[in-house]
Every structure is written in C-alpha cells, then in structure tokens.
Amino acid sequence: MTDPTGFSFEITARDGAARTGLITTPRGHIRTPAFMPVGTQATVKGMYMDQVKALGADVILGNTYHLMLRPGAERVAALGGLHQFGGWKGPILTDSGGFQVMSLAKLRKLTEQGVTFASHIDGSRFELTPERSIEIQGLLGADIQMQLDECVSLPNDRATIEKSTHLSLRWAERSKRAFETQPKGRALFGIVQGGDIPDLRVESAKALTDMDFPGYSIGGLAVGEPQAVMLAMIETVMPHLPDAKPHYLMGVGTPDDLLGAVACGVDMFDCVMPTRNGRHGQAFSRFGKINFRNARHAADPRPIDEASSCPAARDYSRAYLHHLIRTEEMLGSMLVTWINLAYYQDLMAGARAAIAAGRYADYAAEVREGWARGDIEPMAV
Template identity: 45%
Template sequence: MFRLEKTDGKARAGIVKTAHGDVPTPVFMPVGTQASVKGVSPDELIEMKTPIILGNTYHLVVRPGLEVMKEMGGLHQFMRWDGPILTDSGGFQVFSLAKIREVSEEGVMFSSHVDGKKFFLGPREAIQAQIVLGSDIMMAFDECPPWPCEKERMEESLARTLRWAKVCREEQGNSGTQNLLFGIGQGGDYPDLRRKSLEALQEIGFDGYAIGGVSVGEPENLMMAAIDHSEPFLPSDRPRYVMGLGHPDQIVRMIGKGMDMFDCVLPTRVARNGTACTETGPESARKPTWTRDEKPIVNGCGCYTCARFSRAYIQHLIKAEELLGLRLISLHNLYFYLETIRQARASILAGRWDEWSREFVGRYRRGGKEKEQETNDD
C-alpha cells in the first residue's frame, strides 16, 4: 500500500498504491470539491501530470446526491477522471459550516447550504457515501474544532473523533471494500492531545494518517508546532497527510518535517483574484509592470499558459474580466504547485533536500517581502 523509497533527513519520498494507480510522494492534490477542479478540465489535469485529486463527501452528498452518483457509476466515471481520488469525509464542514449544523454522539445534522434541507452524516454514513463515490482513499469522519479552543472542549471533541474513527474502521471492514482509509489526528495546539490522538488511531489501525485541525485560523508558528508535536507519533510505514494547506513555502517546510501529502484550494482561489504563483512569491497580474511585458508569468515554466501567453495579455484579460484570464492563471498556479513538489521529490531522491529546500524557501520568502515593499512604495 505504501512503499518508502528514500529519506533525506526527515524528508521522505515514497509511493502510495491505489486501485487507480500509484501516487508518488510527496504529492500535492488539486482540490475538486464538487467533482471539478475549478476552471480546469480533467484532460488539462492529465496534461500537467496530476497524480491524484481530492473531492468532498459533504458537498457531493448535497449535490448531486448519492443516488445520482451511484447511477453515474461513481465519481471517476461521473467526472471522467481515471486517476486516484481522495475524498474528505465532511469532517471539515463540521468546522466551516458551524452555523448550520448540530453535533451529537451519533454524528452531525446538517442544514444544506444549498436549499436548507436537513440531512444526517455520521461515521457510518460518511464511509458508505465514500464507497458509493468510489474513493481510492477515504477519510475517517472527524470533528474539526475551531481555533482557539479551550482544552476541555478539545478533549471532548477528540474523544468523539476517536470513537467515530473506530466506527469508520468497522464500517470499512464490514463493507469488504478495497478502498484505503486514513485516520485523522486532532488535538489543536495541545501537544499531549496530539500524541494521544495519533497513538489511539494507530491502535485502531489505518492505511494512512492525517493531521487535521491545522490552517483553521491559527498563526503559522502554532500550525508548524502542531506538525512538530505530531510527527514523532506517526508510523514511518504509512503515508502522512497534512490537510488543507498551504502556501508553497509552507508545504516545502512540512515536507522537511516528514510529511507526504497535501491539498489546498489556494492555487485556483488566488487565480480568481488575478494572482499568480511564482518562485519569488505571489504576484498580482494587475501590476503596472505587466501592462507591456512580453514575458510569460515565469520564464522557463513548462505550463500551457507560460508556453503561449504574455503577462501583458493575461493582465488585459483580467482587467477586461474575461474568464480565460482566470483559467490561464489557474492552469499556471496548479502547474507551479505540482512542479514544485516534483522538484522536492527529485531532490530527496538525489540526496539534495537541504540545499534545494533552503534555496526554495529563501527565494520565495525574500521575493514576497520585496513585492510587499514595492506595493507599499506604490
């Protein structure tokens, strides 16, 4: 299921084997919440050598619904994607949709954000739904508490998450599915709870382990501390997934802390605001310097956008509110993330992780500060 190929310090290169193909790690997973990576077709994802994408159980249960998904033959057939798919269980929506849900011991009663209809999602239902979707990697149903969170409240939430994790594992076993199942560690910024969570999950036994409850509003130093507190209690023979982040430099730093798998909506979200990802940090396509710039977004970038179009043209599209502009930046940003992680993996296999990662993070952060100064000067 998981083969660790090489380590360089704590950084790891490996392979996750799934029913729809092997996933080389470290890996970035573009987010296709509603059976679509926003603005990008499956063929375009294939063209940029995307190893795996992510879907969301809550959103697909709401729309189009499990009956439709079953009739359509599952998520792969529905969206015409033949590669691996990981699905989040809906646990994050326990956090993000706090105003329209009620949590009980059995699970969560949601009010649909689309039409207000109530529906129930618990650990058994989440696994059953992901089996219908045909997920290659299913996630256990968990409760993702907000930040900040008092320790007593966090302990109650963690106990519930661990009880739900057992139910998820039982449901997976009873179903006979070959889909992989990852457990999700919680615990907020409490080191003892992070340890307790991961040790309990290993007693249950999962195919992989995720660190949840990060990038939920906490400052970066606490986010990184949560990874540091978790890493010693993650088994080396299973993939390690940090959920829901982040910026390219953050992902590179987390690879250096021994993490393998990442997802984030940022590449396409910032593209819709006209922001492009570069090795020297994010850059707005609205900058005056782009107006007559014949160069691509990034010189030497192998993406479709940079191979064909100038900064000047992309800025024109953004200012004219043409949808093509948002698509072109989305294509570039996704390629940038995927290529960055491919380079990270290559550096681990070559024994050059420290050199490569220091250079990448340093360049990215220096460039970001310089651009911030330029903006302030304007």
C-alpha cells in the same frame, strides 16, 4: 509495506525526516510527496482533467459534503462512480465532511451520533454520521477515504479541543467498522486532531495508531493558527505515527507550508489555494506571488516564466493576463489556475528529486531564495 488487498506504501528515499515514496492503489500509483488538486464538486475548477493529469498530478480530491448535496452520492454511484462521472481515471481521495462540521457551525447541530445540517443551498435538513460518511464515500467510489471527524477553529480553549478530540476518536472507531464492508483495494485514513495542544495531539495519534489504519491524516491545522504552531504540531505528532504508512496533512497550504511540512515527513497535501487564488488573479511562481490586478503589469510583455513547462506561464504575456483578470474574462481565471497548479506540481516534483539526491534542505533554501529575490521590475507603464 505491502497490502494484499491492493493498497500499499513504499518509502523509496529519505533525507532527514523528509521522504519520497510510492502509494499503490488498484487505480494507479501516487508519487510522494504529492499535492492533490481539489476537485470539490467532481471538477478541479477551471481545468480539464487531462490538463490536471498532464501537470503531473497522480490523485485528486473530492468533497463528501458538497457531492452528497448535489448531485447526490446515490446518483453518482448510478452513473458509474466519481471516476466515470468526472472523467478522472486515477486515484481519488475524498474528505469526510468533517471540515464542514466546523465551517458550517451556524447551520448544524452536533451530537454523539453525528451532525445534522441545514443545506447551505436550500435549507433542507440531512444527517451525517460516521457510518453515512463512509457510505457516501463508498458510493462515490473513492480509493482513499477519511473517517468522519470534528474540526475546531483555532485558537480555542482546552475543554473544547479535548471534547472534540475524544469525539473524533470515537467516530474513528465507528468509521473503521463501517468501512469493513467496502470493496478490497480501498483504504481508510484516520485523522489526528488535538488543535494546538501537544498532549492532545499525541493522545490522538497513539489511539489512532492502535486502531491500525492504512494511513494517517493530520487535521485541524491551517484553521487560524500561525505557521510556526502548525509545524510544531506536525513535529509533535510524527514520532507517534507509524513510519511505514502515509502521512497526509489536510487542507495545507501555501508553497512555504508545503516545503516545511515535507521536511517534517509529510507525504500528501491538498489545498484550494492554487485554484481559489487563480480565480482572483494571483499566481504562484518561482519568483514569488504575482497579483495580476496590479497595474504594474498592464504593459509588461514578458511571460510569467519563460522557462516554465506550463504553456500558460510561458506563452502568455503578463499584460494579457492583467487585461483578462481586470476585465473579468473567464480565460484569465483559467490560465492563472493552470499556472498555479503547474507550480505546485513542479514544487513537489522538485522536492521528490531533491530528497532522492539527499539535498532537500538545499532545495528548500533555493526555492525560498527565489521567492525573496523576486523578478526584475516590469517595464514602466
């Protein structure tokens, strides 16, 4: 699918529902399936932008809510936009602030017009509407933007989910109209809602498809429901989304979630898990999760993975990482974050190669077998 405005998506290989592709933006290409490191406040926590790029990331994510609070969207725009401000030259995707509509429920008032928040920083009041969300994302200079939506926690009752789904559809129409003033080359994605109720998910997907967005996000998952429910909702939605446009699963998730969702045809992911877990000393690896707060690593001289392309995983001992995490040294969080983001990028690179070779199911099984097998026991402490 080619878009003369500069945004396009091409599917390059298929293996069942899984597919590889290439999103083209004026700021560069995004290879899919893609994991987008989260740069909430114009920074991927604990990482330099050149490190993030070197790991294989093509795109990062910024957060509308946090950046409008500080330093403010107008200030970022005056300083050259988010790319110049944060030092990332490739594509940037921004969320709409919709997740905060849910997570800050105690600090907000929700109406048809939008959401009035009390800042979690100083209590000051501000309003976020579909139009203002798009305006902020435009000021930030985001290449891919999201409609404002309402996300509800799960489990929840049907009446609440249905009301939220319909509100999000009305906000999608307003977001799309507001986006029409944006410079050519940028893209706006609609967000499928509907909680864990299949017919509401289908209704949302069909209505958004009729609005003809350049791409489609699946929101409101990984908010309390089991993985099986999440995957079932993805499978429910996929037949009702345009095949030739990108599919983005928002806020997901664990490496196993990514493997399952890629098999369903998801192209894009983001999640704070690699960086958040890294700050708390938990690493992701081909041997499974490793908790460096555990004393079993205290005298282990081995690296996490001597075959890894990531220096943090290859060149530092488990004993040293354990020491850094236990003593709360800043370097410990930085190194484990580096390890985690490298693992997520390697996981997606492996998925792309496996899909192209027609062996994605085997690849996913091999990865899961590695997690289940784990690593050999460390030396005795």
